[in-house]
Structure formats: C-alpha cells, structure tokens
Amino acid sequence: MGSKTEQSQTEQSKPCVCGRHHPLPKSVVWVDESLPQRLVEWALQQGWQRIFLVADIHTYAAAGGWVVQELRSVGLQVETEVFENAKGLLPDEAAVSRVQGRMTQVDPNGLVAVGSGVINDIVRYTSDAAGLPYVSVATAPSMDGYASSVAAMQFSGLKVTTPAQAPLAIFSAPSVLQAAPGELLQAGFGDLAGKAISLMDWKLAHFLYGEYFCPVVYAGVRQSLATVVAKVQKLRVRDSSSVVDLFQGLVNSGMAMAMVGNSRPASGSEHHCSHYWDFIAYEGQRPHTLHGLQVGFATHWMDRFYDFALRLPTWRQPDLPWLGMEWENSVTSEFGPMAPVVLAAQQEKSDFLRAQSLAFHNNPTALKQWLKQDLELLREVVQGLVTMGIQPGLQDNADLNQLHLNAEMLAQTFRQARFLRSRYTVFDFLAGQGMLEQAIGTVLQTAVQP
Numbered sequence: 001m002g003s004k005t006e007q008s009q010t011e012q013s014k015p016c017v018c019g020r021h022h023p024l025p026k027s028v029v030w031v032d033e034s035l036p037q038r039l040v041e042w043a044l045q046q047g048w049q050r051i052f053l054v055a056d057i058h059t060y061a062a063a064g065g066w067v068v069q070e071l072r073s074v075g076l077q078v079e080t081e082v083f084e085n086a087k088g089l090l091p092d093e094a095a096v097s098r099v100q101g102r103m104t105q106v107d108p109n110g111l112v113a114v115g116s117g118v119i120n121d122i123v124r125y126t127s128d129a130a131g132l133p134y135v136s137v138a139t140a141p142s143m144d145g146y147a148s149s150v151a152a153m154q155f156s157g158l159k160v161t162t163p164a165q166a167p168l169a170i171f172s173a174p175s176v177l178q179a180a181p182g183e184l185l186q187a188g189f190g191d192l193a194g195k196a197i198s199l200m201d202w203k204l205a206h207f208l209y210g211e212y213f214c215p216v217v218y219a220g221v222r223q224s225l226a227t228v229v230a231k232v233q234k235l236r237v238r239d240s241s242s243v244v245d246l247f248q249g250l251v252n253s254g255m256a257m258a259m260v261g262n263s264r265p266a267s268g269s270e271h272h273c274s275h276y277w278d279f280i281a282y283e284g285q286r287p288h289t290l291h292g293l294q295v296g297f298a299t300h301w302m303d304r305f306y307d308f309a310l311r312l313p314t315w316r317q318p319d320l321p322w323l324g325m326e327w328e329n330s331v332t333s334e335f336g337p338m339a340p341v342v343l344a345a346q347q348e349k350s351d352f353l354r355a356q357s358l359a360f361h362n363n364p365t366a367l368k369q370w371l372k373q374d375l376e377l378l379r380e381v382v383q384g385l386v387t388m389g390i391q392p393g394l395q396d397n398a399d400l401n402q403l404h405l406n407a408e409m410l411a412q413t414f415r416q417a418r419f420l421r422s423r424y425t426v427f428d429f430l431a432g433q434g435m436l437e438q439a440i441g442t443v444l445q446t447a448v449q450p
Contacts (some may be wrong), residue, residue: 005387012385018214020412023079023258028169029251031244036064036070036172037135039112042169046133050077050332052108054099054123055233056086059115061342062139063176069116079106083119086320088288091121092154099126110134113167117152120167122208125151128164132143137394138172139181141188141247142292144266146170147254157282158338158420161276165259170251180244183290185243189235189388190296192249196381197302201268201372205424207304208369209356214265217256221265224249232384241262269305269425273298277405279335286404296385297403300392301410303382304443308435309369315362321350334416348422353432392447414440 015021027429030038043051051071055064060082081088081102099122104129109243111134113123120136128151136146145152151164163218199218206213228235228249256265263271264289281288323346331346332339352397361367386392415436418427431435 016214016216016434017215018212018216020212020214020260022214022217024259026168027251027255029147029167030169030171031174031177031247032171033173033175035137035171035176037048038069039067039135039169039171040070040074040076042135042171042356044074045112045167046105046110046168047214048076048109050106050108051079051110051112052103052106053078053112054082054116054119055080055114055180056083056089057410059119060084061312062114062179062426063173064114064139067137069114070238079108082412083399089118090154090288091125091152095122096126096153099123100130103130108132110168112137114139116140117145120145120376121151121153124148124164124167125153125162126435133168134165135171136167137245138170139176140184141177141427142180142184143188143191143242144250144253144257147251147258148260148263150263152188154282156280156337157279158340158341162340163201166254173245174244175239178238178240183293184391185235185238185295186247186388187290187292188246188250189228189232189292190294190299190385190390191292192225192228192246192253193385193390194268194295194299195266196254196374196378197270197299198264198266198268199305200306200371200378201423201425202264202372202431203371204367204426207367208361208429209424210355210361211352211361211424212260213294214260215264217259221256221297222374224252224375225381229377229380233386235436236387264423268279268423269417270298270302272423272427273301273413275420277403277409277412279338280409285409287332289403293390294403296388296390299445300382300386300390301414301416301447303392304446305380305414305430305439306375306378308376308439308442309426309430310364310368312364312433312435315364315433317362318353318357318360318429319434320354320357320432323347323350329410331419339355342419345422346419348425349428352422352424353428411440411444414443426447 068078111121111123114137123134149166150161187432205211228246231242253266259261331342334343430439
C-alpha cells in the first residue's frame with residue numbers, strides 16, 4: 001500500500017491562530033513500492049525530457065539504478081553524477097562545483113536527488129541557483145530536511161543555512177527505507193529526537209522575550225515526535241510501518257520549517273552542538289560523523305542543561321551580550337574565515353535581546369509549568385535514544401568514541417555553540433544569568449558519575 005500527501009503551493013486563505021499566513025509546503029510526498037513508476041508518471045506530467053540524477057554509490061545501488069532504468073524505459077534522457085566517496089561526502093564548495101559543472105553539460109529540465117541529507121542539500125542548493133526544479137528520492141529516514149526550503153551547507157568548514165528550494169515531490173518506498181543501514185535509522189531517530197529540545201528552546205525564547213511562536217506548528221512537530229517515540233521498540237527491529245512513521249515525522253519537521261520560514265521549530269541548542277562538532281571536524285580535530293547521531297547525543301546533554309536551568313530558584317535581570325573588540329578578536333581566532341558569519345549572528349541576537357530586555361518575563365515557576373508537557377515528552381525521548389543505541393553518559397565512552405569527542409571538546413562545545421546562530425537557546429539563558437560556566441562544570445561532573 002502506498003500513501004500520498006499533497007500540499008497547496010499557496011498561502012492559507014485565513015491567518016493561523018498565531019496571526020500569520022503560513023506558506024503551505026508545496027511538496028507532493030509518495031511512499032509506495034511503485035516508486036519508479038510514480039516518478040515516471042510525475043516526470044512525464046511535468047514535460048521533463050532531460051533529467052540529471054545525482055546520487056552516491058550507496059544510494060544509487062539502493063534506488064538510483066532502479067529509477068534510472070524506469071525513466072529510460074519510457075524514452076527519457078537521464079544523465080547521472082554518482083559520488084564515489086559516500087562516507088566522506090559533504091555539502092561543500094567542492095561538491096557544489098562538481099554538480100554545477102556536470103549540470104551545465106547536461107542542460108536538464110530538472111534534477112533528481114537520490115539519497116538523504118548531503119545529496120539533497122547539494123541538489124537543493126545547485127538546482128535553486130540554476131533556477132531548475134528538483135525532486136527527491138529518499139533512501140533513508142535519516143534527517144529532517146527532505147521537504148525543507150533551505151539548504152544546510154558547509155562552507156569554509158562552518159554549517160550555514162542558506163535559502164534554497166523545497167523539492168516539488170518526494171518519492172520513496174517502504175522497502176527502501178526499511179533496508180537503510182542501521183546507523184542511518186539511528187541518525188533519523190536522533191534528528192527527530194532533537195525536536196524535544198528545539199521546541200523547548202523556542203518556547204523558552206517566547207516565554208522570556210516574546211519571540212514569535214506558533215502553537216499550531218509546535219503541536220504538529222510535537223505530535224510527529226510523540227508518535228515515533230511511542231513506537232521506538234518496533235523501530236529498533238525495523239518494523240516497516242514504524243520506519244515509515246519515522247520518515248513521515250522527519251518530512252513533517254521539514255514542512256514545519258517551511259511554514260514558519262526558518263528552522264526554529266526543528267533546530268535549537270542540540271543542533272548548535274552538532275554544528276560546532278562539524279566545524280571542528282573540518283578543522284581536523286575529529287572525523288566527520290552523521291548529523292543525526294550528533295543531534296541525538298547532544299539531546300542527552302541539553303536535557304542535563306535544562307535540568308540545571310530549571311532548578312534555579314530565582315533569576316536576575318539577564319546580562320546583555322558584550323560584543324566588544326576583544327570578543328570579536330576571539331571569534332576571529334576561533335572561527336577563522338567564518339568569523340563574519342558568527343559576528344553577524346551574534347549582532348542580530350544582541351539587537352533582539354537589547355530591544356526586548358525590559359520585557360524579560362522573570363517567573364521561574366510559570367516557566368516550569370509552561371514546559372511541563374515538554375519535559376514529560378523529553379523523558380520518553382531520552383529513553384528512546386537509549387533504546388536506539390544512542391547512549392547518554394561518559395562512563396564507557398562508547399558514544400564519545402563513536403563520535404570522536406572527549407570531555408575537553410564537550411566543554412568547549414558548550415561554551416562556543418551558542419555563537420554559531422542568532423537563535424536564543426538555553427545556553428543563552430544560562431549565560432545571561434551568569435551561570436553557564438557553573439552549568440558546564442555541573443553537567444560534565446554529573447555525566448561521569450556512575
């Protein structure tokens with residue numbers, strides 16, 4: 001049995017309860033064992049004659065060859081670009097240049113991305129720059145960006161989110177998703193699990209400073225997460241319907257980002273940690289590892305930081321960010337060529353906090369009540385991460401070895417990650433209370449205790 005979800009490409013006729021008109025996601029989503037036939041029907045309806053398909057060696061074997069054969073069987077011209085270095089492939093300048101060069105030669109009507117995170121970001125970015133449409137053939141439920149209209153690129157070593165385009169359609173098959181490598185299922189669950197923290201960070205910023213918040217988008221992401229967490233035991237053994245639920249939950253997260261126009265509903269402090277780990281990997285301090293595994297591991301740590309923050313009995317008026325010359329020099333030293341991006345993000349955050357400083361809502365008891373249902377779900381999420389093999393502690397160093405991190409790297413992550421984005425998170429709250437260093441020490445000390 002297959003399923004189809006189709007969303008209008010126009011804005012809602014009535015404003016949401018949050019007061020905004022949300023642009024509804026435009027992607028058509030098919031999850032069906034007749035994947036190649038569905039894609040062929042769609043391509044013919046669009047009038048495509050020349051198609052440029054991008055994959056890596058593993059995703060080509062999983063679905064790419066199947067798709068190419070079916071497309072060519074009806075007379076469509078299909079050219080391919082298959083990356084051989086699937087393990088170390090990044091959405092960076094080199095990959096973009098390679099696809100752009102080949103795309104110029106092919107002169108396609110549209111592109112097909114066969115893969116998951118990296119392949120889709122490369123194609124999303126390059127197709128948008130060329131003004132060409134693209135569709136996605138998903139090979140693993142490993143990340144939340146399938147339906148996203150932004151591309152998570154890695155330029156000069158730093159993860160940057162750039163405006164791009166959502167795919168016109170997303171195709172997959174339950175058997176393809178179910179056959180994905182185990183670490184990709186782990187990564188997908190880890191990426192979705194991180195929404196427990198990103199939603200809390202969003203609510204935190206709304207509660208404290210009145211940042212825009214949409215309860216409808218929040219509820220949709222939360223429900224997707226809760227549905228998958230409830231089936232984690234079945235997901236662990238690759239139950240087909242549970243794997244499809246994970247995939248749909250990740251797609252829904254991408255649609256939520258498109259609805260609000262940024263990644264706020266699906267990316268918070270847990271993602272900022274992951275971005276920092278990507279940066280130090282680029283610097284050669286550790287190998288690159290899967291984004292979702294990093295996000296899942298970071299979710300454990302952010303759970304601890306929230307525990308610390310919500311135990312504070314009283315708050316003071318927050319310290320405002322200081323962006324003096326000494327700080328700018330330290331950013332330049334830490335982030336090198338990406339320092340201007342970091343400086344701009346922090347200037348934006350500082351401007352927001354200064355403008356809203358008098359509106360600071362100083363009520364610890366009310367915040368705990370506001371986050372009550374989120375904390376309850378977080379408990380289930382943390383247990384789900386353990387079930388999926390993403391462990392919480394430092395006792396046996398299993399996850400640190402898997403992610404090539406150590407305690408010193410973690411401490412530096414917790415100090416620096418908040419600078420990578422303009423988004424307010426629990427890290428910024430603790431820094432504003434003058435408690436971040438104490439929180440880092442307490443969290444790390446607690447984590448090494450048996």
